[in-house]
Amino acid sequence: MRTTAEVTLPVTLDRTDVRPLPVQLAEALRRLILDGWLAPGDPLPSTRSLARAAAVSRGTVVAGYDQLSAEGFLTAREGAATVVNPRLAVVHPQLGRTRPEPPPAPPAASVIDLRPGRPWTADVATAGWRAAWRAAATNPFGCDVVPAGDAGLRAALADHLRRMRGVHRPAEHVLVTAGAREGLAVLLHALGRPGPVGVEEPGYPSLRRVPARLGLSTVPLPADDAGLITSALPEVGPPAAVVVTPSHQYPLGGSMPIERRQQLLAWAARHDVVIVEDDYDAELRYTSRPLPALAALDDPDDGRVVTLGTFAKTVGPGLGVGYLLAPARLLPAVLASRTDLGQPVAQLTQRALAHYLDSGELRRHVQRMRQLYGRRRRLVSAELAGLRHGRVYPVDGGLHGVIETARDEAEVLAAARAGGVLATPLSAHWSGQREDRSGVVFGFGAVSEADLVAALRVLLAAIDG
Amino acid sequence: MRTTAEVTLPVTLDRTDVRPLPVQLAEALRRLILDGWLAPGDPLPSTRSLARAAAVSRGTVVAGYDQLSAEGFLTAREGAATVVNPRLAVVHPQLGRTRPEPPPAPPAASVIDLRPGRPWTADVATAGWRAAWRAAATNPFGCDVVPAGDAGLRAALADHLRRMRGVHRPAEHVLVTAGAREGLAVLLHALGRPGPVGVEEPGYPSLRRVPARLGLSTVPLPADDAGLITSALPEVGPPAAVVVTPSHQYPLGGSMPIERRQQLLAWAARHDVVIVEDDYDAELRYTSRPLPALAALDDPDDGRVVTLGTFAKTVGPGLGVGYLLAPARLLPAVLASRTDLGQPVAQLTQRALAHYLDSGELRRHVQRMRQLYGRRRRLVSAELAGLRHGRVYPVDGGLHGVIETARDEAEVLAAARAGGVLATPLSAHWSGQREDRSGVVFGFGAVSEADLVAALRVLLAAIDG
Numbered sequence: 001m002r003t004t005a006e007v008t009l010p011v012t013l014d015r016t017d018v019r020p021l022p023v024q025l026a027e028a029l030r031r032l033i034l035d036g037w038l039a040p041g042d043p044l045p046s047t048r049s050l051a052r053a054a055a056v057s058r059g060t061v062v063a064g065y066d067q068l069s070a071e072g073f074l075t076a077r078e079g080a081a082t083v084v085n086p087r088l089a090v091v092h093p094q095l096g097r098t099r100p101e102p103p104p105a106p107p108a109a110s111v112i113d114l115r116p117g118r119p120w121t122a123d124v125a126t127a128g129w130r131a132a133w134r135a136a137a138t139n140p141f142g143c144d145v146v147p148a149g150d151a152g153l154r155a156a157l158a159d160h161l162r163r164m165r166g167v168h169r170p171a172e173h174v175l176v177t178a179g180a181r182e183g184l185a186v187l188l189h190a191l192g193r194p195g196p197v198g199v200e201e202p203g204y205p206s207l208r209r210v211p212a213r214l215g216l217s218t219v220p221l222p223a224d225d226a227g228l229i230t231s232a233l234p235e236v237g238p239p240a241a242v243v244v245t246p247s248h249q250y251p252l253g254g255s256m257p258i259e260r261r262q263q264l265l266a267w268a269a270r271h272d273v274v275i276v277e278d279d280y281d282a283e284l285r286y287t288s289r290p291l292p293a294l295a296a297l298d299d300p301d302d303g304r305v306v307t308l309g310t311f312a313k314t315v316g317p318g319l320g321v322g323y324l325l326a327p328a329r330l331l332p333a334v335l336a337s338r339t340d341l342g343q344p345v346a347q348l349t350q351r352a353l354a355h356y357l358d359s360g361e362l363r364r365h366v367q368r369m370r371q372l373y374g375r376r377r378r379l380v381s382a383e384l385a386g387l388r389h390g391r392v393y394p395v396d397g398g399l400h401g402v403i404e405t406a407r408d409e410a411e412v413l414a415a416a417r418a419g420g421v422l423a424t425p426l427s428a429h430w431s432g433q434r435e436d437r438s439g440v441v442f443g444f445g446a447v448s449e450a451d452l453v454a455a456l457r458v459l460l461a462a463i464d465g
Numbered sequence: 466m467r468t469t470a471e472v473t474l475p476v477t478l479d480r481t482d483v484r485p486l487p488v489q490l491a492e493a494l495r496r497l498i499l500d501g502w503l504a505p506g507d508p509l510p511s512t513r514s515l516a517r518a519a520a521v522s523r524g525t526v527v528a529g530y531d532q533l534s535a536e537g538f539l540t541a542r543e544g545a546a547t548v549v550n551p552r553l554a555v556v557h558p559q560l561g562r563t564r565p566e567p568p569p570a571p572p573a574a575s576v577i578d579l580r581p582g583r584p585w586t587a588d589v590a591t592a593g594w595r596a597a598w599r600a601a602a603t604n605p606f607g608c609d610v611v612p613a614g615d616a617g618l619r620a621a622l623a624d625h626l627r628r629m630r631g632v633h634r635p636a637e638h639v640l641v642t643a644g645a646r647e648g649l650a651v652l653l654h655a656l657g658r659p660g661p662v663g664v665e666e667p668g669y670p671s672l673r674r675v676p677a678r679l680g681l682s683t684v685p686l687p688a689d690d691a692g693l694i695t696s697a698l699p700e701v702g703p704p705a706a707v708v709v710t711p712s713h714q715y716p717l718g719g720s721m722p723i724e725r726r727q728q729l730l731a732w733a734a735r736h737d738v739v740i741v742e743d744d745y746d747a748e749l750r751y752t753s754r755p756l757p758a759l760a761a762l763d764d765p766d767d768g769r770v771v772t773l774g775t776f777a778k779t780v781g782p783g784l785g786v787g788y789l790l791a792p793a794r795l796l797p798a799v800l801a802s803r804t805d806l807g808q809p810v811a812q813l814t815q816r817a818l819a820h821y822l823d824s825g826e827l828r829r830h831v832q833r834m835r836q837l838y839g840r841r842r843r844l845v846s847a848e849l850a851g852l853r854h855g856r857v858y859p860v861d862g863g864l865h866g867v868i869e870t871a872r873d874e875a876e877v878l879a880a881a882r883a884g885g886v887l888a889t890p891l892s893a894h895w896s897g898q899r900e901d902r903s904g905v906v907f908g909f910g911a912v913s914e915a916d917l918v919a920a921l922r923v924l925l926a927a928i929d930g
Contacts, residue, residue, distance in 0.1 A: 012605055015617040015816050055600040124606040130599075133813065137598035138520040139480060141589040143911050145782045152480045178643065178809030185806060189678050209805040213654050215680075317610045318812030340674040341650060344643030344809040347783030348598065351480050352813075446608050 011054055021056050025064035033073050033084055040088040043081040044074065112455040114423045116251070116400035116443035120372060121316040128361030136352035147339040149176025149323075150350045156357035157309075157323045163363070164283050166292025167307070167325065169300055175324045175334060178344040179317070180278060180308040183324040184210045184243070187306055190330070190337035191274060194240030198273075200228055202429035204250045207243060207278060220431050225249055225393060227256030230263035238271040246294045247282035251402055251429050251441045253393050261294055268304050274330075275305045281313040283366050285397040286374045295325055303327035306334075311353070313399060313445075314366050321345055321353055373399065376444045376452055383456040388464050390439075399445035402426060405463050409438040415462035416440075421455045476519055486521050490529035498538050498549055505553040508546040509539065577920040579888045581716070581865035581908035585837060586781040593826030601817035612804040614641025614788075615815040621822035622774075622788045628828070629748050631757025632772070632790065634765055640789045640799060643809040644782070645743055645773040648789040649675045649708070652771055655795070655802035656739060659705030663738075665693055667894035669715040672708060672743060685896050690714055690858060692721030695728035703736040711759045712747035716867055716894050716906045718858050720756055730762060733769050739795070740770045746778040748831050750862040751839045760790055768792035771799075776818070778864060778910075779831050786810055786818055838864065841909045841917055848921040853929050855904075864910035867891060870928050874903040880927035881905075886920045 011028045013021055032038045045053070047061040054061070065082055068074040075085045148154065151171070158171040177183035188197070188211060197211040201220035211218050219239045222229045227249045228242075244264070246256035256264075268275050277294045298305040310322035326334050356362050377395050384392045389406035405412050409425045416423055426439030442459065444452055476493045478486055497503045510518070512526040519526070530547055533539040540550045613619065616636070623636040642648035653662070653676060662676040666685035676683050684704045687694045692714045693707075709729070711721035721729075733740050742759045763770040775787035791799050821827050842860050849857045854871035870877050874890045881888055891904030907924065909917055 015604065015615070015819055055603040118608045121606045121608040125603065129606075130602045133598055133602035134595075135480075135520045137595045137602075137817075138590065139478075141586045141594075141781055142783055143583045143586040143781055145785075150480070179807055181805075181807040182809050193680055206807075213802065213805040215658060316606055316608055316812075318607055320610075320809060320811035320814070337678065340646075340678040342644055342646040342671075344647050344785060346785030346811065346814045347781075348817075349785070349811045349814055352602075354480055 011050070013054055013056060021060045022063035022067065025054070025056070025060060026067040029064065029068055030071075030073060033068075033088070038084050040084050041086045042084045044083065046081065110420070112421050112447055112451045112458075114421060114442040114444070114447065114452075114455050114459070116424055116441050117313075117317075118443055118446035119313050119316055119399055120369065120445050121318070123368065123372075124315055124365065126361065126365070128359055128364070129356065132352045132355035132359065132361065133348075135355050136348045139351060142347060145343050145347065147343050148335055149174075149343065149345065150347065150354065153350045153354040153357075156354045160357055160362070161293070161307075161309070161325060164366075165279065165290075165296070165307075165309075167296045169295075169325060173300065173325055173328065173331065175326070175338060176343065176345050176350060177308070177322045177324050178320050179312060179322040180207060180280060180310045181210050182344060183308045183322055184276060185214065186337050186341060187274075187276065187308075187324065187326075187334060188214055188216065188241070189341065190333040191241065194274075196239040198239035198242035199431065200244060200249065201431060202251060202426070203243070203431070204245065204278065204280075205428060205431075208431060218431065223249055223252070225252035225254035227254065227260055228264060230260045230267065233264070233267045235267075235271075238267075238273055241274040241276055242268070243276040243278055244294070245278045245280065247279055247290055248396075248398050250278075250280070251400065251426070253395060253398065253400075253402060255291055255396070256294075258291070261297055264294075265297060265305075273304065277305055277307040279307050279309050281398045283314050284370060284373060284399065286370065286377055287396045290397065299327060301328040303329075306330065311362075314362070314369065319349075319353070321349060373445065376449060379449060379452055380444055380456065383453060384460065387460060390463050400441055400443045402439055402441050403459075403463065404437060404439040407438065407463055407465055409440060412438070412440055412459075412462045415465075416459050419458035419462065421458045421462075423459065476515070478519055478521060486525045487528035487532065490519070490521070490525060491532040494529060494533055495536075495538060498553070503549050505549050506551045507549045509548065511546065575885070577886050577912055577916045577923075579886060579907040579909070579912065579917075579920050579924070581889055581906050582778075582782075583908055583911035584778050584781055584864055585834065585910050586783070588833065588837075589780055589830065591826065591830070593824055593829070594821065597817040597820035597824065597826065598813075600820050601813045604816060607812060610808050610812065612808050613800055614639075614808065614810065615812065615819065618815045618819040618822075621819045625822055625827070626758070626772075626774070626790060629831075630744065630755075630761070630772075630774075632761045634760075634790060638765065638790055638793065638796065640791070640803060641808065641810050641815060642773070642787045642789050643785050644777060644787040645672060645745060645775045646675050647809060648773045648787055649741060650679065651802050651806060652739075652741065652773075652789065652791075652799060653679055653681065653706070654806065655798040656706065659739075661704040663704035663707035664896065665709060665714065666896060667716060667891070668708070668896070669710065669743065669745075670893060670896075673896060683896065688714055688717070690717035690719035692719065692725055693729060695725045695732065698729070698732045700732075700736075703732075703738055706739040706741055707733070708741040708743055709759070710743045710745065712744055712755055713861075713863050715743075715745070716865065716891070718860060718863065718865075718867060720861070721759075723756070726759055726762055729759075730770075738769065742770055742772040744772050744774050746863045748779050749835060749838060749864065751835065751842055752861045755862065764792060766793040768794075771795065776827075779827070779834065784814075784818070786814060838910065841914060844914060844917055845909055845921065848918060849925065852925060855928050865906055865908045867904055867906050868924075868928065869902060869904040872903065872928060872930055874905060877903070877905055877924075877927045880930075881924050884923035884927065886923045886927075888924065 013024045047058050051058040051061045069076050074082050076082045153176055154171040154174045157174045161167040193214055196217045196219045198219045198221045199208050200223040208218055222232050227246050228244050279293055282290045293307055295305045295307045307325040311319045380401055391404040393402040395401045423440045423442040426441055478489045512523050516523040516526045534541050539547050541547045619636040619639045622639045626632040658679055661682045661684045663684045663686045664673050665688040673683055687697050692711050693709050744758055747755045758772055760770045760772045772790040776784045845866055856869040858867040860866045888905045888907040891906055
C-alpha cells in the first residue's frame with residue numbers, strides 16, 4: 001500500500017463529453033483500478049483536493065466516489081480517506097492481482113491519428129497560461145468592443161511580428177481575427193469580393209474553401225516545394241488576389257527563395273494583385289531561422305501584401321485567434337469590413353493572449369515546442385530512412401511531412417488504416433487537374449513519440465508493401 | 466491617519482491602454498493623492514497585496530511606487546509600509562489640505578454616453594464568473610475544434626433556450642456563433658447567399674449591414690411598435706429571407722402579438738421564406754414574462770425560423786458568443802457553411818461559458834441585471850414624466866428607450882451634446898424612405914443612476930427647448 005498523491009492521479013474529464021461529469025469521473029477511476037494503477041487498500045485523494053485538481057465541484061467527486069462504493073470498488077470510512085476496497089479480489093474476483101505500470105496510452109485497439117495540421121497541445125496549460133487567463137478574468141469586464149481588436153493585443157502582435165517574423169509595422173496595421181479563414185473572409189469582403197482568387201496547386205484545401213463559400217472562383221497556380229512557380233504566373237487575365245505560403249509551402253514543405261519573392265511582388269505590382277500571405281506555421285523552424293515574412297519586402301503604406309497569422313499551430317486551433325497585417329492603403333477598407341461583420345474574438349481572450357505574449361510565455365512555449373517537434377522530426381528521419389519505394393520530402397519546419405509513394409496512395413492509406421493509422425492522401429491538395437503523384441501527408445504534432453514511431457512503422461510497411 | 470485596506474483602493478488598470486502598467490498605476494495613485502483620497506502619512510498596501518488586487522506583477526507595483534517616491538508623493542521606509550509622504554504639503558505646496566469624499570465619477574467635464582445597446586458590465590466579474598474562466602483555463606487544452614461548437618456548450622445553450630425562451634430543441638439544433646452578425650453571415654452563406662433580405666423598417670442598422678456586406682440587397686418592410694406589419698408583407702416578389710425582432714422590436718420596443726406571429730409564419734410558408742429571428746435582448750423583461758421565441762411556434766424539423774441569440778446584452782458584447790438555432794432541415798447546410806468558414810469562438814471561451822451557464826451564474830446575473838435595469842426604467846419614467854413636447858414609448862424590456870420629439874431631432878441632439886450627453890437619432894433606424902418622425906433613442910444600461918438622471922434632465926431640456 002502506498003500514498004496516492006492526488007496530483008499524480010491521471011484523471012481527465014471532458015466538459016464537451018455528453019456524459020455527466022460524475023459518470024466520467026467514476027469511469028476514469030474504475031479504469032485506474034482495473035488497470036492496476038490503484039491497488040486494493042490504496043487511499044484516494046480527499047474529495048476536496050480531487051475536485052480542485054480536476055476542476056470540478058466537490059459534489060461531482062462525492063457522486064463519483066458514491067457510485068464506485070456502491071459497485072464495491074471503493075470503501076468509504078467515516079472520518080478517514082476513502083480507499084480502494086481492500087477486499088476487491090473477493091468482490092471482483094475476475095480482476096488481476098498484479099500491479100502493472102501505468103496504463104499504456106492509447107489502448108491497443110485505438111487508432112493513431114497522423115492527419116496533419118494538429119499541434120501538441122498537452123503542454124499549453126502552463127502556470128503562465130493560467131495566469132494570463134486569470135488576469136483577464138479578474139480585470140473589469142468592459143462594455144465596448146473595438147472592431148480592430150484591443151489596443152493592447154494589437155501592440156503585442158506588432159511586437160510578435162517584429163521578433164518572430166522580421167516585420168516592423170505599427171500596431172495600427174494589425175487587426176485581430178479569429179484565425180486565418182476568418183481573416184481571409186474579412187479581407188475578401190473588404191476588397192468587395194473581387195474576381196477570381198489564385199491559390200497554390202497543390203495547396204491548403206481548407207483556406208481554398210473560403211473564397212468558394214463567398215461565391216468567388218479560385219484559379220489554381222502551379223507550385224513546387226519552393227512555393228509558387230513565379231515563372232508560370234499568368235500575364236493575361238490575372239486573378240484579383242492570390243493566396244500563397246512563402247514561408248512553408250503547404251503541403252510540400254519548402255520555403256520560397258528570395259528571387260521568387262521578388263518576382264511575385266513585381267508581378268503583383270504589374271497587375272494590381274493583392275497577395276495574401278498565409279503565414280501559418282513559420283515560427284516552427286528546426287534547421288535555420290525562417291526567412292522574414294513576405295510582408296517585410298513590401299511597402300508598409302502603398303504595399304499589396306496582406307499577411308494572415310495564426311496561433312493555431314504554435315498554441316492550438318482551439319485558441320481561436322489570429323491576426324491580419326495590411327499596408328496602410330488597405331486599412332480603411334479592411335476596418336470597414338471588420339466593423340460591419342463584427343469583431344468575433346472575445347475581449348477576455350484578447351486580454352489573456354496579450355498577457356500571454358507580453359509575459360514572454362508564448363515565446364517560451366514556442367521554444368519548448370521547437371525542441372519537442374525537433375526531436376520528433378529526428379524520429380521521423382530515423383524511422384523513414386529505411387523507405388525503399390518512395391521519397392521523403394525534407395522537413396525543415398512545421399508539423400507535417402510528405403512521402404511520395406511508388407504504390408498507389410489509396411492502397412497505402414487503406415493498408416495503414418487496417419494497421420490502425422490515419423493519414424491524408426497527397427492528391428487531396430490538388431484542386432483541379434491532379435498530378436500523377438501518389439503520396440501521403442502525415443502529421444507528427446499531436447501524437448506521443450511512442451505512437452509516432454509505431455505509426456510510422458505501420459506507414460512504412462504500407463508503402464513498401 | 467488611518468489604515469488603508471488595499472481592497473478599497475479604487476485602482477483600475479486597463480490592459481488595452483497603450484501606456485505601460487507601471488505608468489498607469491502611478492497615475493492612478495497620484496490621482497488618489499491629488500484628490501485627497503489618500504492623505505499624508507496614509508500607508509499604502511504592500512506591493513504584494515496591491516499586485517494581487519490589481520492583477521499585475523509585483524514588479525509593476527514596485528516600479529509605480531518608485532516613480533511616485535521619486536516625485537515626492539510617497540515615502541518608502543526600510544522594513545515598513547510605504548506611506549504617502551507626510552511632508553507632502555512641503556514638497557507639493559499647491560495641493561489642498563482637506564480630505565474630500567472619494568472623487569466624484571465622472572469628472573465634471575466628461576460626456577455621458579446614452580447611445581443605446583450597451584449593457585451594465587461593471588458587475589459581470591463575480592466569483593462565479595472568475596470560477597468559470599479558471600476552470601476553463603485549468604482544463605487540458607485540447608487540439609481539436611468542433612465546427613458546430615463544443616457539445617457541452619451546445620447542451621447548455623439548449624437548456625438556456627428551454628428555460629429562458631420557451632423553445633424545446635435538442636442540442637444538435639444549436640450552433641455556437643461569435644454573435645448575431647457572425648451567425649447571420651454563416652446562415653446567409655449556408656443559404657447560398659440568396660436573393661434580397663427583408664429587414665424591419667425601422668430596424669437595427671448594424672445587423673442590416675451584414676447582407677449588404679455579403680453583396681445582398683435588403684428590402685425594407687414596414688414595422689411598428691408591435692413588430693413587422695404582417696398585413697403589408699409582399700405577396701409578389703417576396704425576399705428570400707427576412708430578419709425580424711419579434712420579442713422586442715428594435716428600436717420601437719414592442720413585442721409582436723401572437724396573431725402577427727402566425728401571419729408571419731403563414732406568409733413565410735406560402736413563399737418559402739427563411740425567417741431570421743433576432744432575439745437580441747428578450748431575457749431582459751421588466752413588466753411580464755416574455756413571450757416564447759418565435760421558433761417555439763415553428764416545426765423543429767421542417768420549419769423555417771432560424772433564431773439568433775446572443776449574450777451581448779445579458780453579459781456584454783465583449784463576451785463574443787452567441788448561438789444559432791435552426792430546424793433540422795437547414796442544419797446540414799448551416800454546418801457545411803460553418804465548417805468552411807471555421808468556428809471563430811475559442812475553445813476556452815466555450816468551456817467557460819458552458820460552466821457559467823451550467824452553474825446557474827448566468828441566470829443569477831440576469832436576475833440581478835433585471836432588478837438593476839428595472840430601477841433605471843423607473844428612474845426613466847419618473848424623469849421623463851415632465852416631458853411636454855414629445856411622446857415617450859413604453860419600455861417593457863431591454864436597455865433603451867425612444868422619445869418622439871416635436872423639435873427636430875438634429876437640434877435636440879446638438880443641444881444635448883452641448884450639455885454633455887450623447888444619444889442617437891431615431892431616423893438612423895430607417896434605411897430608405899425615412900418617415901417624418903423626429904426622435905431620440907437613448908440607452909440606460911451602461912451609465913450609473915446618478916449619470917442617468919443628470920443626462921435625462923439635459924435631454925429633457927433639449928427636447929422641450
